Amino acid sequence: MLKKLALASCLLVAAGCTTVPITGRRQLSLVSDAEMNAMAVTEYQKVLASSKVITSGTQAAMVKRVGQRIQQAVETYFRQQNQSSQLEGYAWEFNLIDDKQENAWCMPGGKVAVYTGILPITQDETGLAVVMGHEIAHAVARHSSERASQQQAAQTVGGVVSTAVGQTPTLSQNVFLQAVGLGSQLGLLKYGRSQESEADHLGLIFMAMAGYNPDKAVDFWQRMDAREGTASPPEFLSTHPSNGTRVAAIQRELPEARKYYKP
Numbered sequence: 001m002l003k004k005l006a007l008a009s010c011l012l013v014a015a016g017c018t019t020v021p022i023t024g025r026r027q028l029s030l031v032s033d034a035e036m037n038a039m040a041v042t043e044y045q046k047v048l049a050s051s052k053v054i055t056s057g058t059q060a061a062m063v064k065r066v067g068q069r070i071q072q073a074v075e076t077y078f079r080q081q082n083q084s085s086q087l088e089g090y091a092w093e094f095n096l097i098d099d100k101q102e103n104a105w106c107m108p109g110g111k112v113a114v115y116t117g118i119l120p121i122t123q124d125e126t127g128l129a130v131v132m133g134h135e136i137a138h139a140v141a142r143h144s145s146e147r148a149s150q151q152q153a154a155q156t157v158g159g160v161v162s163t164a165v166g167q168t169p170t171l172s173q174n175v176f177l178q179a180v181g182l183g184s185q186l187g188l189l190k191y192g193r194s195q196e197s198e199a200d201h202l203g204l205i206f207m208a209m210a211g212y213n214p215d216k217a218v219d220f221w222q223r224m225d226a227r228e229g230t231a232s233p234p235e236f237l238s239t240h241p242s243n244g245t246r247v248a249a250i251q252r253e254l255p256e257a258r259k260y261y262k263p
């Protein structure tokens, strides 16, 4: 139903759509990046204020280093595609939070959190690059905006109509919180399956461009697979395709990613 609605409004109103980098998929875009980014700043601050943020030590430094390298890769990619305007308003931050959740996420506008609970699975810097590449890919592919747009369109019958006459519906905080997954359980982002596959694909390219061996992504997902079912599911396990499917898709995408990899 949502998909149908999204597609219908995409066909009706070209202005209500954007194109995802790398995959070229068209997506519904009814809410502005400025609105999403502004709300993300507020919500990110709330999360940091209520968490134990680790500001020193090798692990925190690694999170910042990997984040900055992937940020540079993303900026380079968008510049090469003449799409730098899509990153306007980004104010990147990379924070490590002391919490046993096996989780990480990136809010719109480049606000990244990594939880210490995931570090035993990432194991090393390259494993962390798999996770951060995947999360940053969700953000720059505007997956939260897309979900907010779908909810907005579903909630307001007039949504499509008002876009047609050039008015962007106002983004409600509720829609935003649901779209980034903060409405129900803190930090647990909810994406669709196709968005998960897309984040895997983009993340692979970004990590390769950042100088991390994309082949290691397979090892990471296999480690994820091995621990599945042992605790509450992190973002990576919530709605993803079965791990066999996921690893097979990543293996198909590796030849493309290797072209971007310079050790």
Ligand SMILES: [Zn+2]
Residues within 6 Å of the ligand: 134, 138, 191, 196, 199, 235, 236
């Ligand atoms: Zn994901």
